[in-house]
Amino acid sequence: MTLFVQQLANGLALGGIYCLAAIGLTLVFGVLGFPNLAHGALYMLGAYLTFFFLTDFGLPYVVAILAAAVVLALLGVVLERLVFHPLRNKPHTHHMIATVGVMFFLVALVQEIWGTGFLRMESPVDGQVSVLGAQVSWQRIIIIVTAVAVLLLLTWFLKRSPHGQAIEAIEQDRIGAALVGINPSMVSMVTFAVSLALVAIAAGLVAPINLLSPGMGDALGLTVFAIIILGGLGSLPGAIVGGFAIAIAEVMASTYISVAAGEAAIFVILIAVLAIKPTGIFGAVAQR
Amino acid sequence: MTTALSPRALGVALVALALLLAPVAFSEQQYLLRVVTTAAIYAIAAYGLNIILGLTGQLSLAHGAFFGLGAYTVGLLTTDYDWSFWTSFLVAIVGTTVLGYVSGLIALRTQGAYFAIFTMALGFLVFITITRWESLTHAHSGVSGVKYPESIGPIDFSEPATMYYFVLLFLAGVVYTTHALLRSNAGRSLVAIRTSEDLAKSIGVNVAVNKQLAFTASATIAGLAGALFASLNGFIGPDSAGIDRTFEMLLFLLIGGLGTVMGPLLGSLLVAFLFEMLQDLETYRFIVLGPIIVLLVIFAPRGLVGYLNDLVPARFRRTDTTLSAEPLPAGSTTTNDEVL
Numbered sequence: 001m002t003l004f005v006q007q008l009a010n011g012l013a014l015g016g017i018y019c020l021a022a023i024g025l026t027l028v029f030g031v032l033g034f035p036n037l038a039h040g041a042l043y044m045l046g047a048y049l050t051f052f053f054l055t056d057f058g059l060p061y062v063v064a065i066l067a068a069a070v071v072l073a074l075l076g077v078v079l080e081r082l083v084f085h086p087l088r089n090k091p092h093t094h095h096m097i098a099t100v101g102v103m104f105f106l107v108a109l110v111q112e113i114w115g116t117g118f119l120r121m122e123s124p125v126d127g128q129v130s131v132l133g134a135q136v137s138w139q140r141i142i143i144i145v146t147a148v149a150v151l152l153l154l155t156w157f158l159k160r161s162p163h164g165q166a167i168e169a170i171e172q173d174r175i176g177a178a179l180v181g182i183n184p185s186m187v188s189m190v191t192f193a194v195s196l197a198l199v200a201i202a203a204g205l206v207a208p209i210n211l212l213s214p215g216m217g218d219a220l221g222l223t224v225f226a227i228i229i230l231g232g233l234g235s236l237p238g239a240i241v242g243g244f245a246i247a248i249a250e251v252m253a254s255t256y257i258s259v260a261a262g263e264a265a266i267f268v269i270l271i272a273v274l275a276i277k278p279t280g281i282f283g284a285v286a287q288r
Numbered sequence: 289m290t291t292a293l294s295p296r297a298l299g300v301a302l303v304a305l306a307l308l309l310a311p312v313a314f315s316e317q318q319y320l321l322r323v324v325t326t327a328a329i330y331a332i333a334a335y336g337l338n339i340i341l342g343l344t345g346q347l348s349l350a351h352g353a354f355f356g357l358g359a360y361t362v363g364l365l366t367t368d369y370d371w372s373f374w375t376s377f378l379v380a381i382v383g384t385t386v387l388g389y390v391s392g393l394i395a396l397r398t399q400g401a402y403f404a405i406f407t408m409a410l411g412f413l414v415f416i417t418i419t420r421w422e423s424l425t426h427a428h429s430g431v432s433g434v435k436y437p438e439s440i441g442p443i444d445f446s447e448p449a450t451m452y453y454f455v456l457l458f459l460a461g462v463v464y465t466t467h468a469l470l471r472s473n474a475g476r477s478l479v480a481i482r483t484s485e486d487l488a489k490s491i492g493v494n495v496a497v498n499k500q501l502a503f504t505a506s507a508t509i510a511g512l513a514g515a516l517f518a519s520l521n522g523f524i525g526p527d528s529a530g531i532d533r534t535f536e537m538l539l540f541l542l543i544g545g546l547g548t549v550m551g552p553l554l555g556s557l558l559v560a561f562l563f564e565m566l567q568d569l570e571t572y573r574f575i576v577l578g579p580i581i582v583l584l585v586i587f588a589p590r591g592l593v594g595y596l597n598d599l600v601p602a603r604f605r606r607t608d609t610t611l612s613a614e615p616l617p618a619g620s621t622t623t624n625d626e627v628l
Binding site for chain 2: 029033034035086087090091092093094096097101102104105106109112218226233263270271274275278
């Protein structure tokens, strides 16, 4: 039982990370209609930026994450303007190839600046807390609490604020939204900014419990794609449910079966979903 | 068709002549010949990707994995199991064909973005399997001592020039296949699918079967290239199955020209020499290449061959092919009436 509670806490913490990263990806898909294959690389960049602000600038942990989020949000706007806006009338294959180019660039850039080796980020909050007899580190509790807070904030943003409502409108009907005076370019920029800020927060949260390396985004990128396919591309509730489901499946499979089974769980889920119901659990709703 | 020698035919003849004479030109520089041979192998693999991406318009990111599967089949069979190259080579080709067919059955249930993600997952799965199944694949230590093809009579494949011509033979084969495909009904069906799947269906193209065949063919060609690569290189590691391989092939295709006959070859040769020149700048390489990919899709999606074709005077252009009559979506990747 203790082991189960322990692993459940780990699964929830991992799920929080996955959710934040997956929502960013699913938002971009919903608004622009293509999967951002550079998402994993951007996550990696977010982790390195948090590390940079924390160690080289000596900023407090929370400020460092926020600074990384702001930098990535700005990068999102720049990418939308320079790369994806010029491609807006091209086939989606072109967008995907462009995201591959961006990914190449980011990974090489990080390798050049911080080297190819692993980096360790000191955990800002040490210690553990006892929950139902299991020892859960404060960092994991911070992750879960922050993830939930960010998700609530995001829901408010998308449902209540004008910018968020514009995003939803464009997702539902691009032409219709443009007809009622919503500027699709503006919405694309905001979406990219929000998406990249979310992935930076996810990366900043996970950085203290994982090692940093230029390749750290590869596995996450794929997991996040599995999540949004499971939930349905473009679906927000799908990303949340999928994020926690995959994280818990991964943690439980690696605890009770083997570490390899944990990794395989993601692929098994991904292949099963694509083979049986490619639109995902919430896909039919989200994609009309 | 005109009876006069068209500039396009002249261009193809010149490239062919240059490739045939390469061993003579590089007879003093074995290293450069090896670079050209490797580039030719990558070009073969790029032709595979060209069929599924360039002609059919489906972005398959599992291509590097099929290359790796071909390479590992030959690599492991000729070393750990001491098979001859020729049997292993055959097994590699048949094996990747079967795997391509089977994975196509599932992968092609999906479309567009889903297809790209699924094939990326497939590629990653192969890579993970290779790095984790240490007892079979030696994981990160790789496979060394892969055999050269055994001599057939007087033909000795350990001779670099012989190996080069051996690879060139397959290269000529895939170039001709692409050329013939574009002029066949099957090729036109693929282009119709690229243009619009629904439209293709409405005029009676069997989309599912054609996509399945294109995907299988592209996997076979990638596997073949991988098998040749393992033999030429003598050593293979997990990198040869990685997703970076797929992306490099994508780069060759983009630079040469998606969906064209000569594009993959010109792109591979050009990039191979660029890589050689940038070798000292190993890490900077992708800092430069990433933005180049982005710039290419934005400003020059038709690639080198697309622009070379613009230079061909109008009187030499083909007008008798139905490809020219097909509407292409805005920003479509290929020239239509003049697919070189």
